[in-house]
Amino acid sequence: MSAASAPGKIILFGEHAVVYGRPALAVPVMQVQANATVQKTGEFSAENWADSVLVVAPDIGLSSPLSRLQSEHTPHPLAAVIQIVLQRLGIDRAPAFSVTIRSTIPVASGMGSGAAVSVAVIRALAGFFEHPLSDEQVNQIAYEIEKLHHGTPSGIDNTVITYARPVYFVHGEPIQTFSVARPFTLVIANTGQAAPTKESVGDVRKLWQADKGRWEAVFDKVGKIVEEAKNAIESGQTCGLGPLMDANHALLQELTVSSPELDRLVLAAKAAGADGAKLSGGGRGGNMIALVNPKRAESVASALKAAGAKNTIVTTI
Ligand code: MEV
Numbered sequence: 001m002s003a004a005s006a007p008g009k010i011i012l013f014g015e016h017a018v019v020y021g022r023p024a025l026a027v028p029v030m031q032v033q034a035n036a037t038v039q040k041t042g043e044f045s046a047e048n049w050a051d052s053v054l055v056v057a058p059d060i061g062l063s064s065p066l067s068r069l070q071s072e073h074t075p076h077p078l079a080a081v082i083q084i085v086l087q088r089l090g091i092d093r094a095p096a097f098s099v100t101i102r103s104t105i106p107v108a109s110g111m112g113s114g115a116a117v118s119v120a121v122i123r124a125l126a127g128f129f130e131h132p133l134s135d136e137q138v139n140q141i142a143y144e145i146e147k148l149h150h151g152t153p154s155g156i157d158n159t160v161i162t163y164a165r166p167v168y169f170v171h172g173e174p175i176q177t178f179s180v181a182r183p184f185t186l187v188i189a190n191t192g193q194a195a196p197t198k199e200s201v202g203d204v205r206k207l208w209q210a211d212k213g214r215w216e217a218v219f220d221k222v223g224k225i226v227e228e229a230k231n232a233i234e235s236g237q238t239c240g241l242g243p244l245m246d247a248n249h250a251l252l253q254e255l256t257v258s259s260p261e262l263d264r265l266v267l268a269a270k271a272a273g274a275d276g277a278k279l280s281g282g283g284r285g286g287n288m289i290a291l292v293n294p295k296r297a298e299s300v301a302s303a304l305k306a307a308g309a310k311n312t313i314v315t316t317i
Helices: 066-071 077-089 113-128 135-150 156-163 197-210 212-235 238-254 260-271 294-306
Strands: 002-013 024-040 053-057 062-065 097-103 167-169 185-190 276-280 287-292 311-316
Touching (some): 002 238, 002 276, 024 311, 066 077, 097 113, 260 276
Parallel strands (some): 053 097
């Protein structure tokens, strides 16, 4: 048997602009996890080995041979992950086995549930087949899978989840981490509405294609906020982060990726005493984050619930 897990993530600053080469800051969220377990279930695989691979995901009521998931009109995302990993590991015949996936990361919420499942499955399969993979290889395979689902992802989600460290990310550049001189507290709140990352990223691309000059200038402003936020976090000047979050949220609104629900939660957090707040991730649904004094975390979380948040997580970065 081989098991692996991967955390969720949130983007602190810089989503969307990161797709256009600007930097972004993201951190893992260890309170939520995706877990994958690979277990041998028989000696030899069937003629078509995919018949003897059982995929089980109790959270979504799935228990099916891999072959059936592959043959569907649009192959199931879990089938795609397993298939790509086996190809990369060069496995074409194997004992019968099952892959069981469980996750506490809210789906389609901007917390990287898809990337975390990919990373957990990649590592669990690599362990089962005794085929060690470096973090870089895991990250690269997870990025291939992200591309299948999201069209033009920057790679930030798979990177922060693979390395499980704070990441200052620039597409195409080697991974850089950043240090947190003084811990700070965030309340993460979920709108309960699916965050269609592919759609919001696609819509931003349409805007950009129609008026590159205007949107490049917006991405530059976001990039500047990210640099200022990184300096503030690394020098312990966390009080400067609140206004930077507000400014980043305003630019995300301009990019049309906020939503009435996200804006309502941002306003509610601020009214309850948060120092700053913004949507986090692809937007149009999913999560927002609020920077809070730890003493106010619970009251801000309550205010967010009263304003319609489906659930909240308090986390210290
Ligand atoms: C999604 O978590 C972050 C986006 O910037 C898309 C990406 O970077 O691939 C919206």
